[in-house]
Amino acid sequence: MPTVSVIVPNYCHAPYLEQRIESILQQTFQDFELILLDDCSTDGSREILERYRNHPKVSGIFYNERNSGSPFKQWEKGLSKATGDYVWIAESDDFSSPCFLERCVRILDTRPDCSIVFTSSYIVDSHSRTIREEAPVKYPKHKQIRFGSRFFLYRFLCPRNTIYNAGMALVRRSALPADDNYTQYRYCGDWLFWIQIVSGGGNVVYLAEPLNYYRVHDSNTTAESIVTGRKHIETLRILEETFRLIDPPLICRLSIAGKHLLRIRKAAGSHWNEEPYLSVRLAWRERYRHPRMIMFWHKVFKDLPRSFAR
Numbered sequence: 001m002p003t004v005s006v007i008v009p010n011y012c013h014a015p016y017l018e019q020r021i022e023s024i025l026q027q028t029f030q031d032f033e034l035i036l037l038d039d040c041s042t043d044g045s046r047e048i049l050e051r052y053r054n055h056p057k058v059s060g061i062f063y064n065e066r067n068s069g070s071p072f073k074q075w076e077k078g079l080s081k082a083t084g085d086y087v088w089i090a091e092s093d094d095f096s097s098p099c100f101l102e103r104c105v106r107i108l109d110t111r112p113d114c115s116i117v118f119t120s121s122y123i124v125d126s127h128s129r130t131i132r133e134e135a136p137v138k139y140p141k142h143k144q145i146r147f148g149s150r151f152f153l154y155r156f157l158c159p160r161n162t163i164y165n166a167g168m169a170l171v172r173r174s175a176l177p178a179d180d181n182y183t184q185y186r187y188c189g190d191w192l193f194w195i196q197i198v199s200g201g202g203n204v205v206y207l208a209e210p211l212n213y214y215r216v217h218d219s220n221t222t223a224e225s226i227v228t229g230r231k232h233i234e235t236l237r238i239l240e241e242t243f244r245l246i247d248p249p250l251i252c253r254l255s256i257a258g259k260h261l262l263r264i265r266k267a268a269g270s271h272w273n274e275e276p277y278l279s280v281r282l283a284w285r286e287r288y289r290h291p292r293m294i295m296f297w298h299k300v301f302k303d304l305p306r307s308f309a310r
Contacts, residue, residue: 001083001084001085002031002032002033002083002084003029003031003032003084003085003086003105004029004031004032004033004084004085004087004088004101004105004170005032005033005035005078005082005083005084005086005087005173006024006032006034006088006090007035007037007075007078007079007082007087007088007089008020008024008034008035008036008037008078008090008092009037009074009077009091009092010037010038010039010041010045010049011038011039011040011041011045011071011074011092012041012042012045013041013043013045013092013093014041014043014044014045014048015126016092016093016094016095016215017045017048017049017092019095019128020090020091020092020093020094020095021034021048021052023095023096023097023098023213024090024096025055025057026098027096027098027099027100027101027102028098028099028101028102029099029101029102029105032084032101033057033058033059033082033083033084034052034055034057034059035058035059035060035062035078035081035082036049036058036060036061036062037061037062037063037064037074037077037078038062038063039064039067039071039074040063040064040065040066040067040068045092046063049061059081059083060081062077062078062081069186070183070184070185070186070189071186071189072182072183072189072190072193073183075089075166075182075183075189075193076180076183079173079176082173084173085172085173085174086105086108086170086171086173087171087172087173087176088101088104088167088169088170088171089166089169090166090167091165091166091167093215093217094165094167094212094214094215095128095167095215096211096212096213097210097211097212097213099211100119100211100212101170103119103209103211104117104119104170104207105170107144107205107207108170108172108205111146111203111205113203114146114172114202114203114204115149115171115172115175115198115200115202115203115204116163116169116170116171116172116175116194116197116198116202116204116205117170117204117206117207118136118163118168118169118170118205118206118207119168119169119206119207119208119209119210119211119212120134120135120136120137120168120207120208120209120210120211120212121133121134121136121164121165121167121168121211121212121213121214122134122210122212122213122214123214123216124213124214124215124216125215125216126215126217128215130213131216133210134164134210134214135210136156136162136163136164136168136206137156137162137206137208139206139208143207143209144205144206144208145208146203146204146205147203147204147206148203149198149199149200149201149202149204152198152203152204153195153198153199153246154248154252157191157194157195157198157242158195158239158242158246158248158256159259159260160263161188161190161194162194163190163194164214165212165214166190167212167213167214168212169194171197172202175197175200175202176197177193177196177197177200181196181241182196185237185238186234187230187231188231188234188235188237188238191238192238192241195238195242195245196245199245199246230276232264232267232277232280232283233279233280233283235260235264236260236283236284236287239253239256239257239260240287254288257288261284261288264277264280268280
């Protein structure tokens with residue numbers, strides 16, 4: 001059995017697909033299997049994938065005859081075929097440093113209490129030009145830090161999706177969520193995926209090195225979700241799922257929800273009273289009758305979730 005199962009879920013990322021696959025095959029750590037999936041692409045991705053059909057690292061190439069409608073259904077399909085101790089979901093439009101696996105495997109091998117290790121990332125454009133380094137955790141004096149599961153949930157995962165790109169994380173396969181609720185989402189399923197894993201009790205390690213390259217371009221799912229506002233509606237649903245999992249006190253729920261709504265309000269700017277934000281506001285109002293009140297609660301009790309993280 002391989003140590004790592006690398007899953008590449010692809011949908012219409014032909015311009016970036018070869019770079020992604022080559023960045024995996026060139027890893028300094030070579031004990032892995034490569035599982036390639038395609039969600040009924042229409043851009044020539046299949047021809048690129050077929051070039052790797054007989055590569056010794058490729059354990060299978062799987063095509064959907066019909067688009068699944070959610071990238072996370074592809075995640076679940078790939079995970080069901082994984083046999084390694086660890087799983088790396090390497091999104092098809094991103095790429096990685098050659099030492100990503102070597103560094104991350106070493107950490108999980110030496111820390112059996114941890115379920116996830118994740119790194120920082122370089123944000124790159126459609127031409128692979130670096131825009132900036134994005135450090136999801138601000139601990140400038142630490143190159144590597146371990147977080148307890150409860151602390152990481154309240155301090156980092158509830159307020160935002162700290163693990164904002166799957167390619168920056170290596171996961172222990174035995175810690176994967178038992179249910180597939182995250183596959184019911186189109187934009188925020190990854191956030192719930194991490195929450196489900198960490199709420200299971202596994203600790204988390206952050207490696208403060210930019211070993212992942214996260215591509216930002218107009219055609220990716222993240223960009224679409226922000227333009228349409230659908231991500232903000234899914235955020236509300238994810239929060240409800242999270243609160244059911246960890247059952248925080250009411251005042252803590254209101255503070256966390258208020259933080260997210262304030263972030264949405266800031267993103268909307270002058271478009272707050274226009275579509276798609278009118279639909280977003282309506283969805284939030286149906287759950288929280290007074291959105292202004294929960295934003296107020298967050299301003300007053302913004303540090304409250306940290307007290308529950310201890």
